[in-house]
Amino acid sequence: MQRFINDPDLVVEDTVRGFVKAHRDLVKLGENPKVVAYVEAPIRGKVGVITGGGSGHEPAFVGYVGRNMLDAVAVGEIFSSPTAKSFHDAMKIADGGRGVVCLYGNYAGDNMNVKMAVKLAAKDGVEVLTVVANDDVCSAPLDQREKRRGVAGEILMWKCGAAKAALGASLQEVQATAQKAIDNCRSIGVGLGPCTLPAVGHPNFNIEAGKMEVGIGHHGEPGTHVEPLKTAAEVARDMVKAVLDDHNLPSGAEVAVLISGLGATPTNELYILNDTVDDEVHARGLKVARAYIGNFFTSLEMVGATLTIMALDEELKQLLAVEVACPAPL
């Protein structure tokens, strides 16, 4: 394992410390060292917006804490849900008196820990509403959308939910907007190479040389199928097809496109993918209003990329345009 680590059991602690040192102007550590918050949090009179998730996805989740963005993030071990206590502490630090929305991804651990944290927050008198992201089209059929995993669409959900809260919306309004944002997102991942949890020391799955895994999850959850690696253009066409076939958007609709590397794919290859993605989206009569290309939601050093397409209405378009200051690119 060729990695920059000190103690494999302390990679999360070391990561968070280094992150906070890098972004002192924007973020602070909570009393709980597994909670990262916006320096100004809690903002009186604003609905608090939080998330939480496993580490190893940087710049997600912590990188999206900031002005007009998330108020706090609960940090978990690598690929493992934060504790109920950390979610609860994030809720407390984000609460400016109008309640808190917790916008998180659909994973068994997160579901349990958030559920417990919401109960703990209720005991403090803090009302917490939740939205669960389930944008990954390959993780379950459309009629079982509640079983789908949350992936990079979460970033657009955070952006829209946080912007709505920053504009002064009520708790219910922020929840409804975040729900609409994620309902409008569809994502797919393609993996070309596995990743290694530092504390485990060997890759947690295999992808043979010359093959790709279509529909792979953010933690290496197996995709729908493995097939020979094709050209970037062919892969991009397959990804657009999988995502848009699930979406059923009317011609003329405006969309946001987000392509995220999974950790070890060069950024230029993401642009190569986007070259075809953009053509394909336009060929279907849709218009790309915004494109985000980069490493937004990674999976350690996995080789691969995810594509997210979000259908936009006027409200979502305006919310995506709200200016933010956060450590991650957006």
Place this chain on the structure above:
Amino acid sequence: MQAFSNAGSGDIVLAIARRIVENRSYLSDIDGLIGDGDHGVNMAKGFSLAAERLRGEPRPLAASLAALGDVLMTEIGGSMGPLYGVMFSGFAEALDGVEEIDAAAFERMLRHGLEEVQSIGAAKVGDKTLIDAFAPALEAFSAATAKGESFAAALDALIAAAEKGRDSTIDLVAKIGRAARLGERSRGVLDPGATSCAIILRSLAEGAKAKLAGAQ
């Protein structure tokens, strides 16, 4: 009466923690086949943290179980943190105020722990989870005591059923949790949660047996 004292039995929890830490790599390896490969790492982290806090003065079994449950719930996260957290907290609640732990109290403890796990998780027997080891173990224990077998014999039945349940997960397809996304590809390997649960139940039952033998 076949019973052991709550007050002098907190060290059973230290023994459980030792067994989990010893199985750190094994649990991570089997998790690597159908999950992330971090089950052993996270379990060992939580159980050793709890053991550190418990070392020193002897405590009652109920208090030690409560401390373990608290550490798992507040420090571990993932899905196993809350699941095992509420299980041990549930065990502790059922034993709270019980001076002498007999077979009936032990059964109430197991049952309350299982109810707590099922209150936050949705798994049923056959879903390839820790429930596949836990539920039959409780059933075997109650059946043995109902037949009038000794507390110690019922504990043996519990261990055997937990391990049989664990082995049954090899032929199961995961229905819940991260391995569920593998569908048919999850068949053929042990479920890591059922495996750690069988380790916990064996070590708990062996600890109880040793206390019973010592009490005679």
